[in-house]
Amino acid sequence: MANPLKQLAGETAIYGLSSILARVLNFMFVPIYTRMLSLAQYGVVTEFMAYIAILQVVLVLGLETGCFRFANKPDEDPRKVYSNALLAVFGLNLAFLAVLVAFSGPISQALGYTGYRSVICYVGGILFCDSITAILFARLRQEHKAVKFAVLKTVKILTETLSNLLLFFWFPGFCQRHPGNALGTLLGTTPDFTYPIFAIFVSCVLCLLLFLPDLVRIRLTFDGKLLKRLLLYSIPLMVAALPGVANDFLDRILFRYFDVNSEAWLASLGVYQAAVKLAVIMNLFIQMFRYAAEPFFFQRARDKGSSALYAVVMEYFTAFCGLVFLGVILYIDIISLLLGRDFRVGVGVVPVMLLSYMLLGMLFNVSMWYKLSGRTRMAIWITLAGLVVTAVVNIVFMPKYSYWASAYGHLASYLVMLVLSAVLGAKYYPIPYQWGRILCFFVLMGAVYGLSLWVDGLLPDTLVLKLAVHTVLLALYAGGCWLLLRGRYRKTIQNS
Numbered sequence: 001m002a003n004p005l006k007q008l009a010g011e012t013a014i015y016g017l018s019s020i021l022a023r024v025l026n027f028m029f030v031p032i033y034t035r036m037l038s039l040a041q042y043g044v045v046t047e048f049m050a051y052i053a054i055l056q057v058v059l060v061l062g063l064e065t066g067c068f069r070f071a072n073k074p075d076e077d078p079r080k081v082y083s084n085a086l087l088a089v090f091g092l093n094l095a096f097l098a099v100l101v102a103f104s105g106p107i108s109q110a111l112g113y114t115g116y117r118s119v120i121c122y123v124g125g126i127l128f129c130d131s132i133t134a135i136l137f138a139r140l141r142q143e144h145k146a147v148k149f150a151v152l153k154t155v156k157i158l159t160e161t162l163s164n165l166l167l168f169f170w171f172p173g174f175c176q177r178h179p180g181n182a183l184g185t186l187l188g189t190t191p192d193f194t195y196p197i198f199a200i201f202v203s204c205v206l207c208l209l210l211f212l213p214d215l216v217r218i219r220l221t222f223d224g225k226l227l228k229r230l231l232l233y234s235i236p237l238m239v240a241a242l243p244g245v246a247n248d249f250l251d252r253i254l255f256r257y258f259d260v261n262s263e264a265w266l267a268s269l270g271v272y273q274a275a276v277k278l279a280v281i282m283n284l285f286i287q288m289f290r291y292a293a294e295p296f297f298f299q300r301a302r303d304k305g306s307s308a309l310y311a312v313v314m315e316y317f318t319a320f321c322g323l324v325f326l327g328v329i330l331y332i333d334i335i336s337l338l339l340g341r342d343f344r345v346g347v348g349v350v351p352v353m354l355l356s357y358m359l360l361g362m363l364f365n366v367s368m369w370y371k372l373s374g375r376t377r378m379a380i381w382i383t384l385a386g387l388v389v390t391a392v393v394n395i396v397f398m399p400k401y402s403y404w405a406s407a408y409g410h411l412a413s414y415l416v417m418l419v420l421s422a423v424l425g426a427k428y429y430p431i432p433y434q435w436g437r438i439l440c441f442f443v444l445m446g447a448v449y450g451l452s453l454w455v456d457g458l459l460p461d462t463l464v465l466k467l468a469v470h471t472v473l474l475a476l477y478a479g480g481c482w483l484l485l486r487g488r489y490r491k492t493i494q495n496s
Contacts, residue, residue, distance in 0.1 A: 023280050023284040031338050039343070051417050055127055061238050062241060066085065067439070080226060084222065097124040100121065100123065101120075104120035122198055133211055162204045167187070167198065171195075175189035244386065273400075278336065278338070283434060287363065318442075327451075327474060333463060388415055426477050445477065
């Protein structure tokens with residue numbers, strides 16, 4: 001019998017190729033953004049990306065997970081499932097795009113970006129294309145076409161990258177040589193916040209065009225009864241995911257109203273976003289894992305000993321997240337040089353954000369109980385509790401502590417949701433998580449981190465020596481994890 005953990009790890013690696021490339025290239029653009037855009041301009045990009053992230057959840061209607069659920073049922077035709085999901089998403093997004101285009105002027109004026117109505121149209125185009133391709137990418141995951149998934153994602157990423165490079169390094173000179181050109185009327189003639197957003201728009205349009213052959217082969221057919229059942233299952237997941245995404249991005253929106261310096265809130269937001277980018281490696285691994293793990297969990301749900309397998313997955317996941325956390329923190333002196341000098345003031349929040357993302361990844365593992373059991377409505381209350389924590393922490397503390405309140409708001413919110421989900425999961429869909437063993441990984445991680453701070457105080461101020469010692473400490477953590485995990489999968493299979 002094939003080792004399911006090896007299958008999961010293999011697909012995670014393939015899905016991760018495109019995710020790694022995306023994050024690495026985004027990471028490479030951080031030095032460009034933080035050197036060619038002002039603090040405030042980078043803050044505007046961050047605000048728009050927050051709106052896009054939240055609206056994406058609404059406009060996909062939770063149908064990605066709904067398709068996994070119904071396409072795996074023996075009495076359902078996967079082609080009809082994806083056909084109806086696409087029809088629903090297409091209709092909703094077409095209507096939303098029309099509204100944004102029609103009211104782009106008043107919307108841009110209300111946000112304080114008068115004269116940038118074209119950006120509102122780009123945002124609408126991004127949402128339209130991404131929502132449709134989200135269902136098509138889900139279909140590839142369902143069919144285990146990880147390589148095709150990675151290739152299409154990579155093309156999309158490279159298109160965005162090339163567009164950014166052309167806009168930042170070629171387009172301003174082109175506008176000087178050709179004043180009044182058509183594209184210059186839609187974008188600024190000097191680098192500003194419109195450039196990154198337009199680059200994303202171009203990549204999303206190309207990605208949708210690449211999926212046209214798949215759309216033709218699906219043969220769209222409407223089944224009202226099937227769509228109703230799909231929506232009844234999926235919309236609660238969307239409603240539940242919305243507070244979850246709001247937990248990630250609400251703080252960016254609240255800067256406008258509650259930041260300590262109301263006149264320079266965009267600058268504070270830019271500094272915060274740049275610092276958060278340094279925690280991108282943790283978020284990267286979680287995204288890689290999620291792509292492969294969600295269909296994996298559903299397909300193993302009927303297997304004997306699946307609950308014990310899920311528990312072991314959580315242990316491996318936590319151990320690796322700890323390695324990522326320490327890897328970033330122990331080499332932060334080098335990694336922080338990626339930021340422009342003015343942006344490095346926010347580096348102190350990086351450990352808080354890394355730990356927050358780690359808890360978020362654990363929450364994904366624990367929250368599978370309500371997806372597998374069909375109790376998706378429970379997710380709404382869990383994520384609403386997290387959203388309340390996020391809102392309260394930011395509203396109460398942001399006026400005094402600015403982006404520090406945002407960082408700790410994430411940490412508090414994810415911790416509350418993790419605890420609630422674990423308690424409810426133990427009642428409705430018990431999975432034998434070894435919380436004592438999981439706590440050991442945190443203790444080991446904290447001990448190594450604390451030891452690094454103590455050793456740094458003893459060492460001379462030499463970067464090479466400091467990094468060498470930190471490398472030894474990282475290896476020490478890896479060795480401790482190996483001892484804790486040695487033989488865990490084999491013993492679990494034997495006992496199930």
